[in-house]
Amino acid sequence: MNEVKYKIGIDIGGTNIKMGVVNDKNEIIAKKSIKTDVKLGYIKIIKNMANAIKELLYLHKIDLNNCISIGIGCPGTVNFKTGEILFAANLLWEGVPLAEELKKNIDLPIKVSNDANCAALGEAIAGGAKGVHNMVLITLGTGVGGGVIIDGKIYEGGSPGGVELGHTVLVVDGEQCTCGRKGCFEAYASATALIRDTKRAAEKNPNSLINELCSKNLSKINGLTPFEAARLGDEEGIAIIDRYIMHLAEGIIDIVNIFRPEKILLSGGIANQGDALIEPLKKYVKKYTFAGDKIHVADIKQATLGNDAGIIGAANL
Amino acid sequence: MNEVKYKIGIDIGGTNIKMGVVNDKNEIIAKKSIKTDVKLGYIKIIKNMANAIKELLYLHKIDLNNCISIGIGCPGTVNFKTGEILFAANLLWEGVPLAEELKKNIDLPIKVSNDANCAALGEAIAGGAKGVHNMVLITLGTGVGGGVIIDGKIYEGGSPGGVELGHTVLVVDGEQCTCGRKGCFEAYASATALIRDTKRAAEKNPNSLINELCSKNLSKINGLTPFEAARLGDEEGIAIIDRYIMHLAEGIIDIVNIFRPEKILLSGGIANQGDALIEPLKKYVKKYTFAGDKIHVADIKQATLGNDAGIIGAANL
Numbered sequence: 001m002n003e004v005k006y007k008i009g010i011d012i013g014g015t016n017i018k019m020g021v022v023n024d025k026n027e028i029i030a031k032k033s034i035k036t037d038v039k040l041g042y043i044k045i046i047k048n049m050a051n052a053i054k055e056l057l058y059l060h061k062i063d064l065n066n067c068i069s070i071g072i073g074c075p076g077t078v079n080f081k082t083g084e085i086l087f088a089a090n091l092l093w094e095g096v097p098l099a100e101e102l103k104k105n106i107d108l109p110i111k112v113s114n115d116a117n118c119a120a121l122g123e124a125i126a127g128g129a130k131g132v133h134n135m136v137l138i139t140l141g142t143g144v145g146g147g148v149i150i151d152g153k154i155y156e157g158g159s160p161g162g163v164e165l166g167h168t169v170l171v172v173d174g175e176q177c178t179c180g181r182k183g184c185f186e187a188y189a190s191a192t193a194l195i196r197d198t199k200r201a202a203e204k205n206p207n208s209l210i211n212e213l214c215s216k217n218l219s220k221i222n223g224l225t226p227f228e229a230a231r232l233g234d235e236e237g238i239a240i241i242d243r244y245i246m247h248l249a250e251g252i253i254d255i256v257n258i259f260r261p262e263k264i265l266l267s268g269g270i271a272n273q274g275d276a277l278i279e280p281l282k283k284y285v286k287k288y289t290f291a292g293d294k295i296h297v298a299d300i301k302q303a304t305l306g307n308d309a310g311i312i313g314a315a316n317l
Numbered sequence: 318m319n320e321v322k323y324k325i326g327i328d329i330g331g332t333n334i335k336m337g338v339v340n341d342k343n344e345i346i347a348k349k350s351i352k353t354d355v356k357l358g359y360i361k362i363i364k365n366m367a368n369a370i371k372e373l374l375y376l377h378k379i380d381l382n383n384c385i386s387i388g389i390g391c392p393g394t395v396n397f398k399t400g401e402i403l404f405a406a407n408l409l410w411e412g413v414p415l416a417e418e419l420k421k422n423i424d425l426p427i428k429v430s431n432d433a434n435c436a437a438l439g440e441a442i443a444g445g446a447k448g449v450h451n452m453v454l455i456t457l458g459t460g461v462g463g464g465v466i467i468d469g470k471i472y473e474g475g476s477p478g479g480v481e482l483g484h485t486v487l488v489v490d491g492e493q494c495t496c497g498r499k500g501c502f503e504a505y506a507s508a509t510a511l512i513r514d515t516k517r518a519a520e521k522n523p524n525s526l527i528n529e530l531c532s533k534n535l536s537k538i539n540g541l542t543p544f545e546a547a548r549l550g551d552e553e554g555i556a557i558i559d560r561y562i563m564h565l566a567e568g569i570i571d572i573v574n575i576f577r578p579e580k581i582l583l584s585g586g587i588a589n590q591g592d593a594l595i596e597p598l599k600k601y602v603k604k605y606t607f608a609g610d611k612i613h614v615a616d617i618k619q620a621t622l623g624n625d626a627g628i629i630g631a632a633n634l
Binding site: 087157162164168181256 | 403404478479485488496563573605
């Protein structure tokens with residue numbers, strides 16, 4: 001008789017739904033990805049998801065009876081108590097009873113949280129913050145998201161709505177944010193914001209190396225362009241990166257002053273810059289954290305699990 | 318035989334130390350205040366505190382054997398696990414083993430937290446947020462402080478340092494804050510900040526009613542002056558209050574987007590402005606909270622317990 005019990009973790013995205021079977025060592029032993037196909041509507045999407053799980057188990061000869069639970073990370077605003085998605089813009093979902101609907105297809109205990117929360121939990125359990133009970137993951141992507149782990153558990157907030165780390169203000173009346181407010185952390189520290197600032201600088205300074213790096217086609221500028229320009233000594237590139245790091249640091253200091261985490265992890269493409277990003281960031285954060293000269297300030301590192309973080313975290317909900 | 322058990326709550330301040338005996342209905346049945354007298358040093362101060370407690374019990378014929386614990390709210394940065402004060406600027410304390418030292422004088426279980434945390438807990442237990450398990454108290458005084466209650470307990474942060482709600486940024490590179498950083502919530506929403514802005518406006522606009530209200534002596538301006546001027550229709554007064562409320566709202570939105578509390582209470586002199594402050598504040602917060610049009614946004618009210626909040630909260634640590 002096989003005594004090993006497995007957990008299933010699902011990471012729903014606007015483009016793909018990734019799922020994995022996680023063993024008791026928090027290793028993903030089987031993995032699958034399907035297209036999300038938003039226009040099918042939630043009932044069909046969830047049905048497809050259930051079928052994909054069954055296929056994955058069948059292919060890897062895993063008995064459903066050896067699976068003890070399903071956890072799902074979903075973008076948008078989640079009521080984690082009921083497993084309902086209140087709204088998820090990129091899925092066009094509003095009031096979707098995700099856990100309830102999936103349970104009609106697979107009868108296992110099902111829990112749901114926000115995708116960034118699951119990624120944070122995955123990193124805290126098996127990744128860059130393994131064994132750390134109080135940590136924060138910050139994702140620097142199209143937007144700025146993140147998850148807060150308090151005493152080893154996801155902090156879901158005191159009422160439904162989600163912990164929106166990217167939507168705390170850095171500059172009152174500053175850059176327009178997608179959330180309707182101005183000056184949010186996201187409007188300065190996302191890859192989108194970095195690209196916006198790089199384009200602006202390129203337009204303003206036609207002789208900047210940035211224009212050369214993108215072959216004078218500003219639409220080719222991505223999050224790496226200003227880092228590359230800075231590395232090559234371009235004045236504009238250096239200024240953009242300095243300013244980006246300063247804003248990212250200001251947002252992180254807020255998180256440190258509020259949560260006092262033991263560790264902060266950064267994920268997303270920009271985090272791949274490694275020391276060029278993290279070393280100056282750490283100095284700034286240490287300098288301006290409240291009482292930062294007297295107490296331990298959270299260590300800042302790159303996340304290590306990549307896409308697997310969401311699956312492992314979801315499996316551990 | 319008297320079965321009633323009492324808890325002792327102490328609220329240490331830079332000027333006075335207030336202490337009270339709290340019954341099992343969370344009523345303060347006996348209260349006393351002594352001068353802090355910072356220059357005596359911590360050993361004598363704590364000794365005086367212990368003697369004052371014994372006097373208070375004696376005076377009210379309460380047997381020490383009927384007291385089950387002592388809780389202390391202290392300004393500054395507290396290690397709540399050890400009961401040590403890491404530093405408290407206005408007491409000139411650094412590394413003071415407060416719980417340990419008091420226990421030498423009175424042998425009861427002793428717990429210590431930050432004073433604003435205790436006030437938040439008091440309001441959540443017996444005040445303006447009675448029965449609310451997830452709430453935030455924001456104190457608008459010389460500085461901006463506060464306490465966060467999660468699931469009915471004080472959130473102490475993931476490592477020593479304290480939850481510093483007043484030291485999250487509103488304007489990167491903005492007004493100088495006492496903490497060394499620029500642009501903090503405190504630097505815009507404290508009474509000190511409001512007075513600073515009122516003085517500036519009075520200097521700039523000699524015909525403003527503000528100058529009349531303070532008899533042309535700017536040092537007489539206090540936190541009420543601009544509210545009074547606004548009420549009398551003074552243009553400058555209205556502009557100052559609008560701007561103050563906007564900044565306060567921006568800071569509160571950050572707290573809502575992070576903690577999603579069910580309720581937010583405001584305390585301190587400025588909170589006494591009641592609806593003139595709270596009504597426009599609520600509108601702004603609702604408008605710019607992330608997904609504020611779709612979900613419940615924390616109700617904002619005035620705290621109700623005043624100075625008793627700290628004693629009741631401390632007693633319940």
